[in-house]
Amino acid sequence: MSNGLEGILLGGAIVAVLLATATWWLVTLLHRRMVAATSFALDSLVKLNATFAPDLKRRQRIRLNFNTRVNTKAKLDRYDLQAHLRECLFNNEYQIATRIEEMLARLATYSEYCSRQEELGTKGLGCSHSDRLTDERYRNIEKQLFFKRVLRAPRQSARVRVSVSYTSPKGRNSYERHLTLSFDQLRDEFEVAKKIRARQNTTVFLRQQERNKVTMKIRAQVMARDGYRCRHCGVSPNHDPGVVLHVDHITPISKGGKSDLSNLQTLCQDCNLGKGAQGMGFLS
Numbered sequence: 001m002s003n004g005l006e007g008i009l010l011g012g013a014i015v016a017v018l019l020a021t022a023t024w025w026l027v028t029l030l031h032r033r034m035v036a037a038t039s040f041a042l043d044s045l046v047k048l049n050a051t052f053a054p055d056l057k058r059r060q061r062i063r064l065n066f067n068t069r070v071n072t073k074a075k076l077d078r079y080d081l082q083a084h085l086r087e088c089l090f091n092n093e094y095q096i097a098t099r100i101e102e103m104l105a106r107l108a109t110y111s112e113y114c115s116r117q118e119e120l121g122t123k124g125l126g127c128s129h130s131d132r133l134t135d136e137r138y139r140n141i142e143k144q145l146f147f148k149r150v151l152r153a154p155r156q157s158a159r160v161r162v163s164v165s166y167t168s169p170k171g172r173n174s175y176e177r178h179l180t181l182s183f184d185q186l187r188d189e190f191e192v193a194k195k196i197r198a199r200q201n202t203t204v205f206l207r208q209q210e211r212n213k214v215t216m217k218i219r220a221q222v223m224a225r226d227g228y229r230c231r232h233c234g235v236s237p238n239h240d241p242g243v244v245l246h247v248d249h250i251t252p253i254s255k256g257g258k259s260d261l262s263n264l265q266t267l268c269q270d271c272n273l274g275k276g277a278q279g280m281g282f283l284s
């Protein structure tokens, strides 16, 4: 008898707790809906999210693997991974630059979203009311919903792995050295690689520009000054038909030579190309 009563009481208590929980849950749900339907801040956040979400929710990854094999252990040990990395970055410059720019653009978008969302929170939260809720309850629910709906930081990751490996004959031993870059490291490395590339391009450009200064007029001046003779072996087209004269930089442009008359000389083709009587020694 007593056992049966206890059972009924326990069962009743459980039902009461369940009912209370369900009621509380239902009331909270209704309150949330009420707040969501009337809050200016939440409404603005939903609109803001709709603008930014398509861009921020996409997942972005950069995955690059560059492996090189060498045929001796010694080569593996002295292999310059850093230089290899730069070369790989050069060779995939366009692809990597595009991806890095996409990621940076998205971080910029996210930071813009954050500042607008924060402004909305500061100015908008606590402005709206409902007759059916106390202001405090309203504000608490509004704040909760607001921070729950704020978009998270975009998910993006980068992993660039450069490796060099060596496997001994018959595959008995395998060795590997590698370098792994995160997104920030990749970005820094890429900037360095780009600067090196730019410097090389500038050098090539400046040399070409120096070469272009040797105009037809300058050529004619140099040859006239040198008496239309090779300054090295003395041949001249005036005496030996078939001789071709070149205008040559005494100090090569690659070594800092300029296209001034003082640095230019007349040479026959053979001497200029290093086939002249006195050989390579003369050539600058």
Ligand SMILES: [Zn+2]
Pocket (backbone or CB within 6 Å): 230, 231, 232, 233, 234, 235, 267, 268, 269, 270, 271, 272, 276
């Ligand atoms: Zn010559």
